[in-house]
Amino acid sequence: MTTGRGTGDGAAGGPARHIPVLASQAIGFLNPRAGGVFIDATFGAGGHTRAILATPGAQVIGIDRDRTAIAGGFDLVEQSGGRLTLVEDRFARLDEIAREFGHGSIDGVLLDVGVSSMQLDEAERGFSFRRDGPLDMRMGSEGPSAADVVAQASPRDLAAIVATLGEERHARAVARAIVTARQAGPIRTTGALAEIVARVVRGPRDIHPATRTFQALRMFVNEELSELSAALAAAERVLAPGGRLVVIAFHSLEDRLVKTFLAARARPPRGSRHRPEVVAPAPSFRLLTPRPVTAATAETAENPRARSAKLRAAERTDASPLAELPPLPRLPRLDDVMRGH
Secondary structure, eight states: OEESOOOSBOTTSSBOSSEETTHHHHHHHHOOOTTOEEEESSOTTSHHHHHHHTSTTOEEEEEESOHHHHHHTHHHHHHTTTOEEEEESOGGGHHHHHHHTTOSSEEEEEEEOSOOHHHHHOGGGOOOSSSOOBSOOOSSSSSOOHHHHHHHOOHHHHHHHHHHHSOOTTHHHHHHHHHHHHHHSOOOBHHHHHHHHHTTOOOOTTSOTTHHHHHHHHHHHTTHHHHHHHHHHHHHHHEEEEEEEEEEEOSHHHHHHHHHHHHHHHOOOOBOSSOTTOBOOOOSEEESOSSOBOOOHHHHHHOGGGGGOEEEEEEEOSSOOOSOOOOOOOOOOHHHHHHTO
16 A cells, blocks of 8 residues: 655655555565565555665566556656566465566565555545445455445345454444345446445544445455465565565454454464374574554554555575465355346
């Protein structure tokens, strides 16, 4: 997620339109070096990539599902002197993408997960209730939109999505209101959905009643938790010993997933009390952040969105990757929802 606006010069030329949250801390943990190959798995406006390219000789593969973000990075590709490659794809495939470009292993992976302020600012993307637009919410250009999910999902599935991903305690009321409204006609715009939700949700005045519902639908449409889980495993597979993984999360479910993943992989091997001959696998990561790094008061004052950001980092060991992944919350599958199952 990139938020805020900057006027400073970019590392490889040109001003950066947005300032990433926890930027200096993220680059510090990533520790770019000359000759190293790094993946910026959430390219966005290119703020992190510019910072990596400020290290002479460092190479970057930038990945983003958003075609607009990739197109916006073409100038930076030209200015990088051949050190930047941009790929329109899901970051869950980051290890395959690295191999496709001839890199069997890499030196660092940076994941800055969530929706970007650029996407929120574009009404036609349908991410925000503050600007009326089509109810889309897709980070890429494929798959069902939020309008499709709202039209197809059963009341039970809608309630599960909003309760789990939005952590909305009025989820059942929201689901009932959506189902009632769609019987009168399709819910096609962000304004229409926000109005429906506002009728049944009451909360703090400084938080729009539809905030949690929009968050939940966006995460569900883009399958964000399963994508993040797959990306963490892909990073484990492709990082060279000593390579760094840095993740910035803005949602409690995402941060919990990262925390659980790294804790399991940094746990020292020890035998079971009941089966002492069985020793756990050697740790595949060494934690660099025993506790999450958060934004300082000055950064949150300048950019309120930084308040929810948590950064975690770890260094790859030479141990083999582990097969098991942290469990994901129980949710209906997107494909099943669209098939009416």
